[in-house]
Amino acid sequence: MPKIMGRKRGIEEKVLDVDATMQGTMIFKDPVNLKINGRFDGSLTTRGILVIGDTAIVNANIEGDEITIAGNVKGNIKARSALRIIAPAKIIGDIQTPVLGISEGAIFEGRCHMEEIGDIATFSSMLSIEEVASYLEVEPSLVNEWASQGKIPARRENNSWTFEKTLIDDWILKEKVK
Numbered sequence: 001m002p003k004i005m006g007r008k009r010g011i012e013e014k015v016l017d018v019d020a021t022m023q024g025t026m027i028f029k030d031p032v033n034l035k036i037n038g039r040f041d042g043s044l045t046t047r048g049i050l051v052i053g054d055t056a057i058v059n060a061n062i063e064g065d066e067i068t069i070a071g072n073v074k075g076n077i078k079a080r081s082a083l084r085i086i087a088p089a090k091i092i093g094d095i096q097t098p099v100l101g102i103s104e105g106a107i108f109e110g111r112c113h114m115e116e117i118g119d120i121a122t123f124s125s126m127l128s129i130e131e132v133a134s135y136l137e138v139e140p141s142l143v144n145e146w147a148s149q150g151k152i153p154a155r156r157e158n159n160s161w162t163f164e165k166t167l168i169d170d171w172i173l174k175e176k177v178k
Contacts, residue, residue: 031065031169047169054088061093065166076110080166127163135168 019037028034031048039057044050046064056071067077068084069091077083079097087105094111102108129147133140144161147154153167 031173033173036071048173052089065169067097081170127165127168129161129163132163132168136172 018035018040021039023041025043026040026045028046028048032046033049033051034046035051035053036056036058037053038055041059044058044060044062044064046062048065050062050064050067052058052067052069052071052073054070056073058071058073059075060073061075061077062073063078064080066081067079068086069077069089070086072090074092076093077091077095077097079095079099081097082099082101083095083097084101084103085091085106085108086103089106089108091107092109094113095108096113096115098115100112100114127135129140129143132152133143136143143152146152147156147161147163152163153171154161154163
């Protein structure tokens with residue numbers, strides 16, 4: 001069975017549901033499903049999926065891949081993949097994202113900067129086969145095989161494969177290896 005980031009396929013993804021008051025700097029380098037329902041002050045950097053629940057009060061700059069906000073956030077937000085703001089959310093701060101959705105009843109006060117879909121690479125790093133192999137803890141030949149078979153998100157450029165880190169992280173979360 002292939003290993004993904006040191007774990008065997010089929011093991012549940014990391015899920016954290018935080019309903020507490022916290023302060024400080026939180027950095028998640030590995031993909032995680034994080035839901036904040038309480039109060040958080042500081043700065044937050046995540047990989048994977050971040051949900052700010054409707055009872056949450058967050059005073060922080062936030063950076064993540066896929067972010068959904070239903071609570072109160074005061075701070076700047078940078079979403080690498082997508083940002084969804086759903087009622088009764090109230091956001092005060094600037095946002096940067098390639099994909100934005102704001103539902104009726106949600107409040108956003110600030111500036112928004114959106115990149116074109118073709119420019120998404122500016123939000124994340126591009127990786128080589130060797131870097132992806134090291135990241136996934138597998139052999140480069142296996143990554144090449146997966147890319148050739150369309151089993152892993154990859155782009156063919158000048159007779160070699162390139163990989164966008166955020167797409168690889170999403171792929172890991174969804175465990176698309178067959």
